[in-house]
Amino acid sequence: MAQNVFAKGSQRKSVSNPSSTVTPAFGITGEVSSALQSLPIIQQSLQDIQHRLNGLDEVRLELQGVKEGLREDLWGDDGLAPKIEYVAQQAEETGQNLETIMKENKSLRQELELLKSVVIRMDRKVSEQEKEITELKGRSMRDNLLIHRFAEKANENLMVEVPIEIKKVYGIDVRFVRIHRMGPMRNGKIPRIIVGKLEKYEMKEDVLQSQRQLRQQQQETPFHVSPQYPSSLVENRKHLSELQKKYTEQKVETKIKGNKLVFKNGNVYKDKVLVPRAEDVLLALDEEKEALGHIEVVTSEEKREKGNRFIANAAEAKTYGDVRKVYKKICSIPIHAQASHRILVYRFTDKDGKLIDGYMDDGEYGAGRNLLKHLEERRLNNVVCVVTRWYGGEHLGGMRFELMKDVATEAAQKLNP
Structure with missing residues (x-):
């Protein structure tokens, strides 16, 4: 029984040894071996981490440098902040200056409008004064008589000789208050015109009536007489006579009464195109100015003669309408607005096939009529021409018309090459 017990104890001891001694020792050794094998990898990972940390330090240092650079750029003496502050100050000053400029601009506009009003008022007064001056001239010439083609000789005594010759030719006794020839001496066959102021208005009427009777009888006289009128009235009369002739050809009855052409029904003729007034130019709307700017015109070369300029x-x-627009366009140009004369001449065929022509002298009496005749001779049609003259202080006589024709022809040829 004891052996059995011993045997059982021995058996238990032998059974417990493998599990308590041999097997645990083998497991620990394997784990250590595995850990030792992983150690280089861990070391490599640690080194990588260290490198990365070192890199982060470099980045941190770089960021610190960038931060300091930005701070310097923003807040340094030469940074953005002072510049922004300076720009803000400049903007504020600019705003103040702009406000000042706007106030000054408003003031200038008001002054400009005032000047426009003054110029318009002056232009109206000048027009009224010109009419009054013309009327006064007409009154002062009421008793004047012009004597044409009266033989001129040296040392003549017109106060004595002219009344004698008038008595011989017209049978009228006249007496002059004063009498003289017009203009300086000149070479030529045509004698200078004589102007004389008679003592009485009735004497002038008697001489003119006698001359009309002689003409009706178709009797020739060595000289002829005519009443004296201001140049503007004379030119206006010629213009009205031309118009009356055209209407007569169209079988339209008209009469010249004073400075007016009157139709049978009582209507008074009015020019279709007039010289633009100051108010027409200065008060023109922006839309009209823009439309005038789009009108195409051709310009001649400038001609000069004794200080006078023509273009x-x-x-x-x-x-x-086309004629009025072109005329207004030219008269609105400053250099032409200040000229002495802007002579207008036009010739076109309307939609009904009717030939329309006309002119405006603008104070240069006889120029428009001469230029219109020039256009007719050259058969120029559908054209409007404005000849501008700057008076240079010296009269040119008939030469001025030739110069005007030259520049008008050049411009018309450019328009219709």
Whole structure:
């Protein structure tokens, strides 16, 4: 029984040894071996981490440098902040200056409007004064008589000789208050015109009536007489006579009464195109100015003679409206607005096939009539031409018309090459 017990004890001891001694020792050794094998990898990972940490330090240092650089750029003496502050100050000053400029601009506009009003008022007064001056001239010439083609000789005594010759030719006794020839001495066969102021108005009427009777009898006289009128009235009369002739050809009855052409029904003729007034130019709307700016015109070369300057502008025209627009365009240009004369001449065929022509002297009496005749001779049609003259202080006589024709022809040829 004891052996059995011993045997059982021995058996238990032998059974317990493998599990308590041999097997645990083998497991620990394997784990250590595995850990030792992983150690290089861990070391490599630690080194990588260290490198990365070192890199982060470099990045941190770089960021610190960037931060300091930005701080310097923003807040340094030469940084953005002072510049932004300076720009803000400049903007504020600019705003103040702009406000000042706007106030000054408003003030200038008001002054400009005032000047426009003053100029318009002056232009109206000048027009009224010109009419009054013309009327006064007419009154002062009421008793004047012009004597044409009266033989001129040296040392003549007109106060004595002229009344004697008038008595011989017209049978009328006249007495002059004063009498003289017009203009300086000149070389030529045509004698200078004589102007004389008679003592009485009735004497002038008697001489003129006698001359009319002689003409009706078709009797020739060595000289002839005519009443004296202001140049503007004379030119206006010629213009009205031309118009009356055209209407007569159209079988339209008209009469010249004073300075007006009156139709049978009592209506008074009015020019279709007039010289633009100051108010027409200064008060023109922006839309109209823009439209005038789009009108195409051609310009001649400038001609000069004894301080006088001439230049012509031409454009196409097929209606009175076209003519008015071109005339206003030229008269609105500052250099032309200050000129002495802007002579207008036009010639076109309307939609009904009727030939329309006309002119405006603008104080240069006889110029428009001469230029219109020049256009007719050259058969120029559908054209409007404005000849501008700047007076240079010296009269040119008939030469001025030739110069005007030259520049007008040049401009018209450019328009219709």
